[in-house]
Amino acid sequence: MPRDTPAEPTRQRARLSDAASRDALQLIAEGVTQLAGFGIAAISVVRGDGNLESVAIAGNEQARAELEGTRAPVDRLLQELANADDWGLLRFVPHERLDSSTGDTWGWIPDIEPIEGPDAWHPLDLLIAPLYDDGGVLRGSLAMDLPLDGKRPSLAQRALLNQYAEQAGRAVVIALEREELAERVRMAEAARRIVRRASAQLSLDRIFADCQDALIEGFSAAGMWIQTFGRDDADTGHIYSSDGAEVSLDDHLVEIAEATAVLAWQQQQAVVIAPDRPVDPLSEQEGRAVLDFLRSIEVESLLFIPLGAGPECLGNLVLTRETGASGWTEAEATAALDIGHDLGRAILNARTFEREHRLVVELQELDAYKGQLIATVAHELKNPLSSVLGHLEMLETSTGLSDRVTGSLAAMERGAQRMVKVIDDLLLLSKVGDPDNPVIASPVDLSQVVEDVIDLVGLSAQQKRIELHVELPEQPVFALGDSDELDRVCANLISNAVKYTPEGGDVTVRLELVGDDVVLSCQDEGIGMSAEDVAQLGTEFFRSSNPLALAQPGTGLGLAIVRRIVERHDGRLDIESELGRGSTFEVHLPAA
Numbered sequence: 001m002p003r004d005t006p007a008e009p010t011r012q013r014a015r016l017s018d019a020a021s022r023d024a025l026q027l028i029a030e031g032v033t034q035l036a037g038f039g040i041a042a043i044s045v046v047r048g049d050g051n052l053e054s055v056a057i058a059g060n061e062q063a064r065a066e067l068e069g070t071r072a073p074v075d076r077l078l079q080e081l082a083n084a085d086d087w088g089l090l091r092f093v094p095h096e097r098l099d100s101s102t103g104d105t106w107g108w109i110p111d112i113e114p115i116e117g118p119d120a121w122h123p124l125d126l127l128i129a130p131l132y133d134d135g136g137v138l139r140g141s142l143a144m145d146l147p148l149d150g151k152r153p154s155l156a157q158r159a160l161l162n163q164y165a166e167q168a169g170r171a172v173v174i175a176l177e178r179e180e181l182a183e184r185v186r187m188a189e190a191a192r193r194i195v196r197r198a199s200a201q202l203s204l205d206r207i208f209a210d211c212q213d214a215l216i217e218g219f220s221a222a223g224m225w226i227q228t229f230g231r232d233d234a235d236t237g238h239i240y241s242s243d244g245a246e247v248s249l250d251d252h253l254v255e256i257a258e259a260t261a262v263l264a265w266q267q268q269q270a271v272v273i274a275p276d277r278p279v280d281p282l283s284e285q286e287g288r289a290v291l292d293f294l295r296s297i298e299v300e301s302l303l304f305i306p307l308g309a310g311p312e313c314l315g316n317l318v319l320t321r322e323t324g325a326s327g328w329t330e331a332e333a334t335a336a337l338d339i340g341h342d343l344g345r346a347i348l349n350a351r352t353f354e355r356e357h358r359l360v361v362e363l364q365e366l367d368a369y370k371g372q373l374i375a376t377v378a379h380e381l382k383n384p385l386s387s388v389l390g391h392l393e394m395l396e397t398s399t400g401l402s403d404r405v406t407g408s409l410a411a412m413e414r415g416a417q418r419m420v421k422v423i424d425d426l427l428l429l430s431k432v433g434d435p436d437n438p439v440i441a442s443p444v445d446l447s448q449v450v451e452d453v454i455d456l457v458g459l460s461a462q463q464k465r466i467e468l469h470v471e472l473p474e475q476p477v478f479a480l481g482d483s484d485e486l487d488r489v490c491a492n493l494i495s496n497a498v499k500y501t502p503e504g505g506d507v508t509v510r511l512e513l514v515g516d517d518v519v520l521s522c523q524d525e526g527i528g529m530s531a532e533d534v535a536q537l538g539t540e541f542f543r544s545s546n547p548l549a550l551a552q553p554g555t556g557l558g559l560a561i562v563r564r565i566v567e568r569h570d571g572r573l574d575i576e577s578e579l580g581r582g583s584t585f586e587v588h589l590p591a592a
Contacts, residue, residue, distance in 0.1 A: 021175030025056035028168045032144055033059035036160050037153075039146030042067060045172055046139050049276065049327030050074055060146065074138065080126060087158050089165040095124035115150040125152065129165035133173045140172035180331055187335030190218025194339055198346040202353040204228065207346050208240040215339075219332060221319040222299065226307070227257055228315035228347060253293060256286050257304075257316055265306035265313035270333040270340070274301035294320075303328045305336045308344040317343065367433075375430035378423045385423065389416050425557040432485060432564040439568055443478040443592035444486050446518055450511055453490045461498050461507070468498075469508040477511055478592035479518040481569045486589070489565050492558040493522040493585050500526035501582070513591060521586040529577040537563075537575060562587075 025043045032041035040059040044052040051071035057064040080098060084091035114120045131140040142165050147153065153161060197210035208226055215224055225241040227249075239249065249257065263281050264271055273279060273294070279287025294302065297320075305317040317340060321328075392413045396406070431437055454470055461468050479486060497507045505525040512519050529537070537559050562585075566573045569589055577583035 021171070021178050022056070024171045025168070025175060026058065028142070028164060028171060029056045029058035032142070032161070032164050036144070036164060037148045037157060038144040039148060040144070042143045043168055043172065044072075044141045044143070045176060046074060047071065047327060048329045049274070051327075052077065052141060063145075077128070077130075077141065078138075081128070081130065084126070088162040089129045089169070090158060090161055091126075091128055091130065092152070093126040095122040095126075098124060098126065112146065112150075117151070119151045121147050121150055121152055127153070127161075129161070129168065131165070131169040131172050133169075139176055140168070142168040180329075183329060183331040187218060187331055190214055191335055191339045191342065194218070194342065198343060201346070202350050204238075204347065204350045204354070205240075207343070207350055211343070215317070215319065219303070219319050219336065220321075220325070221303075222322045222325070223320045224318060226315060226317050226343075227254075227261075228307075229258060229261075229313070249293075252289060256282065256290065260286075260304065261306040261316040262313045264304065264316075265308045265340075268337065270306075270337045271304040272301065272328045272333065273304060274327065277301075298322065300325065301328065303333065303336055305340040307340045307347060309341070309348040312348075314344050314347050371430045371433050374426050378426040378430065381419070382423050382427075385416055385420055389413065389420070392416065422557070425561060428488065429557055429561050429564065432561060432568060439482050439485070441480045441482065441569075444481055444483045445476045446479050446486065446490070446511055446520060446589075447472050447476050449483070449487050449490050450494075450509060450520070453487070453494050454509070456491065457495050457498050460495070464498070464501070464503045464505075466498055466501055466503070467506045469506060471508070471510040471512075473512060477513050477518055479569075479589040480592040481589060485565045485569070489562050489587060490520065492562050493520075493587070496558060497522050497524035497526065497583075497585075500524060502526065514588075516591055517588045518591045519586060519588055521584060523582065523584040525582040528579045528581050528583055530579055534575050534577050 029041040029043050032038055038059065040057070040063050042054055042058075042063070043056040044054045047053050049071075050073060052074055053071050054067045054069065057067050080093055081091050083097040084093045112123055114122050125145075127144045129142040130138055131142060133139050144161065147157075194211045194214045197214065198207045201207045201210055212224060215221065223241070225239055227239045260271065260282060267281070271281065273282070273287070273290055275291060279290070282290065294300065299320040300323040301321050303319045305319070306313055307315045307317055317336070319336070392409055395401075396409050396413070401409075450470065450472060454468060458468065494507070494509060497509075501507055501524045507525070508521075508523045510519075510521045510523075563573055566587055566589070571587060571589040574586040574588070575583065576586075
């Protein structure tokens with residue numbers, strides 16, 4: 001039967017994942033001991049690391065205790081079988097033909113004295129059936145030792161043992177297929193759990209914090225780290241470890257990791273790096289550098305997974321295993337590569353969100369700076385203008401001024417008053433756009449506000465022969481807000497309607513209570529606006545591209561002030577307009 005080397009054998013928990021497969025293999029091994037006349041039988045399966053693992057042992061408790069879970073190199077067995085006699089599915093190597101050049105032996109050696117005779121069984125005799133699948137791939141072995149009669153098997157025993165070998169071959173293939181399927185299911189579930197956790201996060205730190213436990217548990221890893229590649233010179237990338245400790249990679253290792261990740265992403269493969277495996281796609285020198293690094297952190301092997309989205313490689317995921325752990329399987333590598341795709345998309349989404357968040361913050365800072373600049377400039381202009389208006393008033397009261405001088409002073413006063421209005425608008429715009437200046441809300445009777453505004457603009461409407469239609473409810477309508485700001489909303493909307501309505505037109509102002517909202521609408525028969533202009537209304541200093549609108553005096557601040565006031569009152573401004581057909585502005589405010 002298989003013999004381990006005298007050195008301490010590699011031992012794992014001898015356990016197939018499928019209980020039915022374990023029981024079937026154990027029954028076959030027991031059949032060899034009970035019916036074929038051998039004191040011990042052992043079935044081993046080939047693992048992905050190139051070793052045979054003993055999984056079913058029958059007949060001798062001492063041998064079972066020593067052999068169960070041990071692993072031995074397949075290459076060593078094949079070397080011994082090169083000198084074997086062919087007994088059908090069985091291979092027999094008499095002790096005198098065993099390779100003694102290495103100075104070691106294969107497997108467990110029974111402590112027996114051989115009987116006398118040419119066909120006596122020697123403790124070092126090797127009888128084993130290598131088990132192959134339909135493709136000719138070695139999948140396991142069935143080994144026998146300690147014949148009960150002390151002799152090498154007869155022809156009848158060989159025939160029976162060949163039958164058991166045939167059964168064992170089928171059972172091993174089925175067991176490994178079931179184990180591989182179970183492994184894929186387990187890895188798929190781990191992948192789904194990881195994707196579910198990671199995709200819900202928009203922060204790289206949160207993505208890695210949410211997935212690390214699932215990754216380590218799902219892949220039975222000792223640890224992990226994720227390296228993201230830099231997007232530009234300012235961002236050189238980052239390494240996130242599972243325990244929060246800093247993973248220190250020198251520049252050479254970082255270059256190896258990045259180059260390997262890019263190549264692995266192009267080839268769509270996960271890379272296993274271990275002492276007993278080829279280091280492809282690394283060069284021999286690079287492989288030695290990585291293995292030296294692994295030894296320095298007491299790690300035996302790693303699974304290297306590229307992370308990416310589309311054609312772009314964004315980083316790599318590294319899962320580690322310590323000495324004595326099982327090797328990485330093909331199913332694990334396949335599942336890990338799928339996770340590399342999902343994590344790559346999560347990383348790309350998080351980066352996009354972080355970039356957009358930074359842009360929003362920058363825009364907010366720019367907007368705050370703009371508001372501060374407007375307020376500062378307006379304050380600085382207001383004082384000199386007050387002085388100008390004061391001196392103009394003094395000059396206008398002087399006697400002996402010619403008509404020409406009087407006309408110039410009047411023009412100067414009109415220009416100064418217009419500048420004062422612009423400055424007042426700028427100051428109000430700055431005030432209502434300041435997040436540190438909240439609304440101190442109280443009930444405001446909008447019916448009374450509308451009536452006051454109608455009185456103010458009534459003269460302008462009469463001069464243009466515009467008919468003002470005011471529809472107010474019989475009972476007062478109270479909105480919740482700042483009375484001065486809501487007065488400004490009403491004044492700006494109604495005065496604009498009068499200003500942009502041609503002579504002889506109609507303007508309708510309506511106030512009503514709709515559910516929990518106070519709705520103020522102002523409808524005119526003015527020049528109207530295009531859809532493009534409507535989309536930009538409320539932007540500071542924006543004025544319609546319509547030449548008829550540009551012919552009217554204005555700064556482009558009125559509707560910007562209206563929109564900001566409405567928004568800070570938790571309201572809504574709806575605009576409907578059509579060129580040549582007029583416009584309707586509808587303000588929704590919370591009712592008091």
